[in-house]
Amino acid sequence: MSAQNTARLNIAGLNCASCVRRAETALSKVPNVTEAHVNLASKSADVHYDGALSPVLDALRGAGFGVETQEVLLDVEGASCASCVGRIEKAALAQPGVMAAAMNLASGQLRVQMAGGDAGDIARAVTDAGYHARAHTPDTPQEDRTEAELRSLRRDLTLAVVLTLPVFILAMGGHLIPAFHHWIAMTIGDTANNIIQFVLTSAVLVGPGRRFYRHGVPLLLHGAPDMNALVAMGTFAAWAYSTVATFAPGLLPEGARGVYFEAAAVIVTLILLGRLLEARAKGRTGAAIKALMGLRPDTARVLTDAGEIDRPVAELQVGDIIRLRPGERIATDGEVTGGDSYVDESMITGEPVPVQKHLGAPVTGGTINGQGTLTYRATRVGSDTVLARIIDMVQAAQGAKLPIQGMVDRITAWFVPAVMAAAALTVVLWLIFGPDPALTFALVAGVSVLIIACPCAMGLATPTSIMVGTGRAAELGVLFRKGDALQSLHEVAVVAFDKTGTLTEGKPALTSVALADGVDRDALLRQVAAVEALSEHPIARAIADAAKGPLPTVDGFQSITGYGLRGTVQGADLLVGAERLMLREGIEIAALAPAAADLARTGATPVFAAVNGQLAAVLGVSDTVKPSARAAIAALHAQGVKTAMITGDTQATADAIAADLGIDHVVAGVLPEGKVAAVQDLMSHGKLAFVGDGINDAPALARADVGIAIGTGTDVAIEAADVVLMSGDVGGVERAFAISHATLRNIRQNLFWAFGYNVLLIPVAAGALYIFGGPLLSPMLAAGAMALSSVFVVTNALRLRRAGGTA
Incomplete structure (x- = not known):
């Protein structure tokens, strides 16, 4: 039986005693609800339930109530592979009030959707599961955390190399120069050689390699091993076997008294090198967010009764009058009160042509003034500005989990236990059927399987591509407000456009x-x-x-x-x-x-x-047709996508414009409420995207499989959309499609590599080639291959930084 949960839900639409009765009746009919109390004064409900919360929410909504939700962002340390992602999400979902949880391995952040409950409880649950979770602090940017991780990895890797190099030379030097082995035997002796390797390797495992044991062993004891546990088991097995061979050789068969200290030390060093390369590459996946944050100036020149003063941007108030000199960056959103100039808005909209600004014209924080001088009144400050909203949208999209990730989650749920079972089976088979010294062969093969099969690449395959793809889209003026729109857009067969303000200038x-x-x-x-x-x-x-x-x-x-x-x-x-x-x-x-x-x-x-x-x-x-409209329609046709236009205009007018643009299908004379019906009819031809900009487009944007809002439109339309084109240029639709296709293609490449790598190399590590006269894979080579697999996935994702062409 599931554990009993309690959630306090804030209910919208709870206005009277009859509402209370209706809400309690609806909740009492939910099979997994054991007790429910609705409070009219606080407009909330305390619900005791078993299992999932979603049936409770569905019951309240079905009774005509809304349930207030909030989104919580947690920074999580210690997650290193796809299996970690699944355990973190499971721990969060088990908490009362949690509706959804999505862990992003690339950014190290857990995004939780809650209807009641406590964020502190979620952080504690994730920490109890073997990871360290804390509330996200906006004043600690992702790049700062990445830099701290890089410093730690550089320090550990440097120490590991210094300690491992002598071990590697002492152990492997004789394979390269036979005389070196004889020199060792005649000088320090084989026993002293092994003791030196023992001391140095132990230092590697206790020092730089401690991170694998610190994270891996607790999870192993919890019965939920991750990649750190695999590395810890593999390196400890090699170290322990070699330690016995060094100090108590009589416990081992005479032919199986070799030492493998170098394998344990080199495995740690190579995996740390892979982690360092991976962290550097992951740091570049957030380049778009870093660039957006860099658009914020530190101060603004505010006009006051005492004259001009430099005021920190964080302290600006709505209504402040700000003077802007040539070449300066605009501090916050506002409205021009004096002067005339051209402003470069390309970093926000993706459009390269400067825009003229004169009395009454809006200006956007983060854009760059040209040669003129302006004064403007602040209309939005802080988190309400366009730039702040863009950053929030991009961060939310980067943390999203696409439907394609579901397949990865299902596989990785059993992957690590399966690898451990495969390693154990490998050891048993070598002990039974292997040649002498069978124990040595069993150790080498078992450790190689543990090391080579770490599912890091699987966990990184999707989130790194999403982070880079959505960041690149933002640079091109395309904002994916909902990350899953990346995949949905890739599957769209029909794009329907509103006419006025979307295909036309909206200035009749x-x-x-x-x-x-x-x-x-x-x-x-x-x-x-x-x-x-x-x-x-x-x-x-x-x-x-x-x-x-x-x-x-x-x-x-x-x-x-x-x-x-x-x-x-x-x-x-x-x-x-x-x-x-x-x-x-x-x-x-x-x-x-x-x-x-x-x-x-x-x-x-x-x-x-x-x-x-x-x-x-x-x-x-x-109304003049937008210059980019014809090219956008042609580009969609070239991709095999059908186009339609939905408008309240007359059939003859709509047909004339559709013929001019090459649009396939026209729905004219439609009332605002009829746009939703028109969208539903068109959806019978396949997955549909609707592009609009007005208040009357909001229902259609919400109903379509993918809603695309022109960014120059109303806030209502933008809030109802999945994708926002900041420039107001309908050509952004084609760019959104290009980014979607490129990102999904990149994800598939990453998943093919991640799964193919394991499918091919686990049998090799187990000794499949040896059976046919080939080599037995060294654990050191297995560690190098595992580290490079993650680096390959992240590096491949970084290719998306050039996707989508130019704005």
């Missing part, structure tokens, strides 16, 4: 006005513009901007979502909107229908205006 202009008989153009345009000026829609702004002179007052303004606008202007009742608004209100449009059709055929959007129930005009509004 009034291009034509067709009037009904007897209507005054200027008077009508002012009336229509007065109504449109109260709307935030891009088409409404285009019409409002086209009117001349002061606009009249509007009474009774009403926005009719998906249809248009209504208002009373100068005593007249105005309706302005799409053709469907006129049809809904029973207004005859036949007189201007041909003009509307002509506008639609040219790609313009027809907007109808009616005064006092009579059609007065049809206005043509055109």
Whole structure:
């Protein structure tokens, strides 16, 4: 039976006594809940349950409540292989309130999703499992921890080399120069030689090799061995056997009294060398985060009543007025209050062309001012800035676990015990069937199997590729808000685009006005513009901007979502909107229908205006297609991906734009709520990505298999998306696909190497080649091969730093 757990859940939507009863009833019906108490005052529930928490959460959500969750990040030390990852996650998931746990071996961080519970309990549980866990401290960057690890490894490796080199020379020198062995025998003697090797090797194991025993032995005693345990067992077996052969040779058969101190010492040295190379390479996987953090200036020049003062960026407040000189980096997000200049935003958006900034223009912290001087008012500071949010997104994506990792987890769950069993079987078979001295052969083969099969490469195969791939994407202005979107995007068969602001610039202009008989153009345009000026829609702004002179007052303004606008202007009742608004209100449009059709055929959007129930005009509004749209559609087609466009515009207008861009399928005349239905219909053709930028795109972004938000769009759209294109350039879609394909290809290469390496070399280490007249693999060579396997995986992942081309 599972252990009893208790979780305190914060419940959203708990407003009255009936809500309490509904929540408690829902919880009581969950089979694994033994007791539940809901508290209206604290809006929480104390739940006693067995097993997993997810059925409890599902029951509350099914009853119409939300459950508040939080994400906790822990730094974990001592994790070295894929089996460690599984044990750490299992320890975290066993804690009350934990919904999900993902350990990233490459970054050494555990990301936990909680609904109740205590982060301290999780850290203690992971520590009790044999690892050291503590709450993540943002003021200790990943690169600082990496540098500390590198210093420790350099120190240990240097000492190991100094101690191991004499052992290696004393033991192996005679194989290279036969006279050297005779010289040793005639000078210090074989016994003294063995004692010197014993002393030096013992120093290696107690000193530089202590890390393997410190982590490996407790886990071995817990019945959960990892790669450190394998190394500890292998080196201890070689050392112990050699120690007996040196000080109590009578306990061994006469032909099996050889010593293998050099094997134990060299194994430790080579694995430390591999760890050092691996740590250096892993440090480079976080280069993108380090570069982003480096964009933050230390101080800003703030204008105060006492004059200009340099203030630390961490102390800036919203509303501060900051002066920016030529060539300086912008300290925080803001709005220009004076001056004119061009700003290089390439480090945020990936776009190389500087952007002009003038009065009222937004500026982004971390970008670089050109030759002009600006003053700007701080609008966001600290963790609310765009740069801070980008860093958070990238870090979250880098810590994600892709579905492909599930296969690795299932295999590594039994891999280390299987290796130990294989090593034991190898020893037994050599003792039974091996030639004399069988004990020596059994020792060499058994130690080689233990050492060569460490699953480090398996654990690093996926997370290192994710870290480098998402970091490279960020450099190109593509943010994977959810790491699993990397894999999902790779499987997408159809990409559907919103039109306005996504495929087009989102800055439409009034291009034509067709009037009904007897209507005054200027008077009508002012009336229509007065109504449109109260709307935030891009088409409404285009019409409002086209009117001349002061606009009249509007009474009774009403926005009719998906249809248009209504208002009373100068005593007249105005309706302005799409053709469907006129049809809904029973207004005859036949007189201007041909003009509307002509506008639609040219790609313009027809907007109808009616005064006092009579059609007065049809206005043509055109929106320029983004320069990158055609190339993006062509690139997707080249990858075998189908394209679609979903828009509320007329069918004729949508068809004209789709024909121009080469889009395969068009869904037009769609109301905002209809976009979700359109997305669902298109999903029948395969996994679908939806690209949009507006508030009305948020439901469709959330419903699609992969939601891609244009970064210049609304916060609501961005929050609903899986991928964010910071530049607003639809060409970023192709870059996102390129990064996804490259990363998944890289992961498969790494997994092929990691699994193939073990499948091929474990039999070799066990002595398969010896049976056919080949060599018996030395434990030293096994250690070198094991260390190089991890280095290969990390180095291969680093190739992704060149993926995706240029922005």
